[in-house]
Amino acid sequence: MKFKALFIILGLILFLASCQAKTDKNKSVLSQNESLQIDSIDIELFKSLSQFISDPSFESLSNGELIIETGKLFLQTPYVGGTLDNNVKEKLTINLHQLDCTTYLENVLTLSILSNKSSTSIDDFSNELEFIRYRNGKLSGYTSRLHYFTDWIFDNEEKGLIIDMTQKIGGEAYDKTIDFMSSHSSSYPAMINDSSLIRTIIQTEKAINNRKHYYIPEDKIQEVENQIKDGDLIAITTKIKGLDVSHTGIAIHLNDRLHLMHASSKAKKVVISDIPLAEMIQNNRLQSGIMVSRVLLKQ
Numbered sequence: 355m356k357f358k359a360l361f362i363i364l365g366l367i368l369f370l371a372s373c374q375a376k377t378d379k380n381k382s383v384l385s386q387n388e389s390l391q392i393d394s395i396d397i398e399l400f401k402s403l404s405q406f407i408s409d410p411s412f413e414s415l416s417n418g419e420l421i422i423e424t425g426k427l428f429l430q431t432p433y434v435g436g437t438l439d440n441n442v443k444e445k446l447t448i449n450l451h452q453l454d455c456t457t458y459l460e461n462v463l464t465l466s467i468l469s470n471k472s473s474t475s476i477d478d479f480s481n482e483l484e485f486i487r488y489r490n491g492k493l494s495g496y497t498s499r500l501h502y503f504t505d506w507i508f509d510n511e512e513k514g515l516i517i518d519m520t521q522k523i524g525g526e527a528y529d530k531t532i533d534f535m536s537s538h539s540s541s542y543p544a545m546i547n548d549s550s551l552i553r554t555i556i557q558t559e560k561a562i563n564n565r566k567h568y569y570i571p572e573d574k575i576q577e578v579e580n581q582i583k584d585g586d587l588i589a590i591t592t593k594i595k596g597l598d599v600s601h602t603g604i605a606i607h608l609n610d611r612l613h614l615m616h617a618s619s620k621a622k623k624v625v626i627s628d629i630p631l632a633e634m635i636q637n638n639r640l641q642s643g644i645m646v647s648r649v650l651l652k653q
Contacts, residue, residue: 455618
């Protein structure tokens, strides 16, 4: 594969960075923008990643190919949950050496956007990441973050970055009341610290519940595999009461079957699933189906 050598080199960089993080994890570098938080390790990782995405070979890639090849740069990166919730005040946290399923997608999408631009500075990265992660593209406190992934899909479709393909490929109505955050506010440090945030979260949940959502049920996924393209963003719906999506990843076909490239809490790192996505979801008693979004970077 044409990027194989690059993956090996970057894998070593990421491994060393994760090891260094164990001893240096409390050191933080703030830019002149006090709302930005980035570790010195991640600054060095960004420099390496920006060299990869600036390679001329990336220019000829389609949207899906670009997402796949950028996503592969993070293979073996450690999974760490809750990296966005370590501050009392909401900050734009850039963490490239520790990923959960959502920050993995956000970092891949941000780097893919930058690969189409001439400038790839850390400021460019932070601006694009903020645009993706926060409602209307602007960080304005904890509740401006797109916590629910259906809200993330809706907002980023409004921004013109993605298109929700779920209904178009045979999705069925996903009728579910979303209220997990307000019903479990004691599980969120920010809302424990400031209970007034709960009111805004409830308003967000009402807005989500007023929209129509669609999903591909778990027993129908294999039927539509050929309509899902490599590089599509996959959101896995859940049977957990009040919650819309419990996991996310990137679609990738292997041996004529659809698999998932994702930051796995089970594997504790970014991997490509050993088994097809349909079987993976059917084997999980809490997962119910998928939503599919397609990236719109190059027109």
